[in-house]
Amino acid sequence: xxxxxxSLGDIYRARKRIQGxxxxxxxxxxxxxxxxxxxxxxxxxxxxxxxxxxxxxGAANKMLSLSQGERPAGVITVSSGNHGKANAYVxxxxxxxxxxxxxxxVPENKVRSIREYGAEALIVGDSxxxxxxxxxxxxxxxxxTYINPFxxxxxxxxxxxxALEILERNxxxxxxxxxxxxxxxxxxxAVAAKSIDPHIRIxxxxxxxxxxxxxxLRAGKEVEMEEIPSIADALLGGIGPNNRYTFQxxxxxxxxxxxxxxxxxxxxxxxxxxxxxxxxxxxxxxGVAALLNRRTHFGxxxxxxxxxxxxxxxxxxxxxxxxxxxxEPTK
Numbered sequence: 001x002x003x004x005x006x007s008l009g010d011i012y013r014a015r016k017r018i019q020g021x022x023x024x025x026x027x028x029x030x031x032x033x034x035x036x037x038x039x040x041x042x043x044x045x046x047x048x049x050x051x052x053x054x055x056x057x058g059a060a061n062k063m064l065s066l067s068q069g070e071r072p073a074g075v076i077t078v079s080s081g082n083h084g085k086a087n088a089y090v091x092x093x094x095x096x097x098x099x100x101x102x103x104x105x106v107p108e109n110k111v112r113s114i115r116e117y118g119a120e121a122l123i124v125g126d127s128x129x130x131x132x133x134x135x136x137x138x139x140x141x142x143x144x145t146y147i148n149p150f151x152x153x154x155x156x157x158x159x160x161x162x163a164l165e166i167l168e169r170n171x172x173x174x175x176x177x178x179x180x181x182x183x184x185x186x187x188x189x190a191v192a193a194k195s196i197d198p199h200i201r202i203x204x205x206x207x208x209x210x211x212x213x214x215x216x217l218r219a220g221k222e223v224e225m226e227e228i229p230s231i232a233d234a235l236l237g238g239i240g241p242n243n244r245y246t247f248q249x250x251x252x253x254x255x256x257x258x259x260x261x262x263x264x265x266x267x268x269x270x271x272x273x274x275x276x277x278x279x280x281x282x283x284x285x286x287g288v289a290a291l292l293n294r295r296t297h298f299g300x301x302x303x304x305x306x307x308x309x310x311x312x313x314x315x316x317x318x319x320x321x322x323x324x325x326x327x328e329p330t331k
Contacts (some may be wrong), residue, residue, distance in 0.1 A: 004187075004249045008195035011160035011188065018060040018158060021090060023049055023125045027169045027303070032275045037291040039298035042173065044166055047280050047309025051113075053234075054162055054185060054307050055086035061158030062147050063090050070145045071096050074232035076122075077147040078102075081110030081236050082283075082308050086307045087147060099144065101104060101135035103127065107248065110314045113231075128237035140224035145298050150184030151239070151246050160188025166303045167196055174299035177287040179307045180204030180257060181235040183213050183246030189305070201299060204257040205286040207232040207265065213239050214257050217250060230267050232282035234308060260289040268292055269316075270322050270323030272306070279316060284308040 026045045033041040046054040063075065074097030077087050084100035091098035098119040102111060104126060114121050122138060125131030139146050146156060162185070166173060176193055178186045186204045193200045206214045209228030216223045222243055227236050239247055250257075260268075265282045268289035272280040280288075287304040290296070 002252065004191065004252060005140050005245045006156045006160070006187065006191050006249070008192060010153065011164060011192045013160040014061040014154070014157040015161040017064050017162055018057055018161065021060040021093065022161070024056045024165050025049060028276070030276065032271070033291055037294060037298060037302070039062065039175070039291070039300060039302040041291060042166070042170060042301065043276070043305045044162060044303060044305045046305060046307050047276065047278060048285055051082070052308055052310040053082040053086065053284070054159060054305070055082045056089065057161050058158035058184060059086035059090045060120045062152060062154040063094055063096060065086070065154050066145060074098060074142070074144045075147050076139045076144040077133055077149060078128065078135050079149055080128070080236055081106050082234050082310055083149040084108060084114050084119070085117065085310065088114045088117035092118045099138060102133045103131045105229065105233070106144065107312050110310055113310070118167055148240070150182035151243050153245060155184050155190070156188045156245060156249070159185045159186070160192040162305060163189040163192035167193065170301070170303070173200070173301050173303045175201045175203065175219060175302040177290055177302060177304040178201045178206060179235060179259070179283050179286050179305065180206045180213055181283070182239050183250045185305065185307060186254060187246045187249035190249060194253050201255045201314065202253060203290070204254050205290045205295070206257065206259055206288060207235050208259045208261050210236065211259060212237070213247070213250060214259060216247060217254070217257060218295035222247060230282065231262055231267060232286055234281060234283035237284070256296055258290055260286050260293065260295060264289040264293050266319050267269065267323050269319050273316070273320060274324050279305065279309045279311055280306055281311040295315045
């Protein structure tokens with residue numbers, strides 16, 4: 001495999017490093033999703049992680065790699081919520097001061113969780129780029145270490161440990177369905193899976209509204225798009241100025257990228273609640289939406305990563321009322 005800045009060895013080292021912080025989450029078979037999608041579906045429940053998403057893997061791997069000189073000064077990052085929660089949690093465990101840059105559109109439940117973990121929430125900016133600009137000024141002023149949410153080899157390697165766990169549990173998986181935004185998770189999964197078996201297919205799934213990586217891959221270069229509000233809010237944002245790793249990895253290793261609509265995402269969230277009693281946020285449900293709507297051809301055995309479950313209760317109630325409670329009764 002061409003050197004993309006992250007190797008299978010890096011991912012194995014990450015797994016050893018983050019033991020005791022990130023869980024080996026359940027991999028469950030979904031008969032209901034299998035019947036609908038035409039492939040045997042296995043769901044990796046990253047929504048059951050301590051902070052509610054896979055992001056704890058990359059955050060732990062990155063912060064544990066910091067030098068003893070870097071840790072006391074503290075870290076800063078930019079997040080749509082889940083990466084920020086993960087950094088705040090790991091920073092508290094390691095006694096590292098943390099500042100989390102959050103856009104004004106980040107849901108209040110995620111902001112509250114970040115503060116409860118003891119981090120400073122810097123709420124500013126209407127887009128990822130604006131928030132990043134303010135965070136950079138704070139980083140320089142305070143001498144903090146910046147933790148990129150996705151475009152960092154340690155972050156990518158940490159996220160790639162998801163694929164190791166899936167393939168060790170079920171080595172016959174031939175397709176991975178992965179939420180796609182900045183590409184940290186998709187990149188890590190692709191490097192791990194393709195290194196173990198180059199024939200495994202990797203399918204990235206994004207929301208229809210402003211899917212930056214999706215359009216960047218088609219354009220062959222980084223593109224900028226105005227953020228459109230989405231129920232999959234954790235997937236919003238660009239791929240970063242001067243992207244060094246995830247764009248190239250996704251372009252080299254992803255076999256296909258597909259889009260799902262807002263209604264399809266909401267229906268998938270309701271499906272997870274009704275069929276599996278799992279609270280799954282919009283970003284975590286996009287892969288399920290792609291499967292249920294047969295957005296592409298899947299293999300015989302497909303693993304879908306349920307990436308997070310940080311969901312505001314009021315939104316969960318709305319989705320249940322619309323997609324579950326108002327169903328026509330079976331005659």
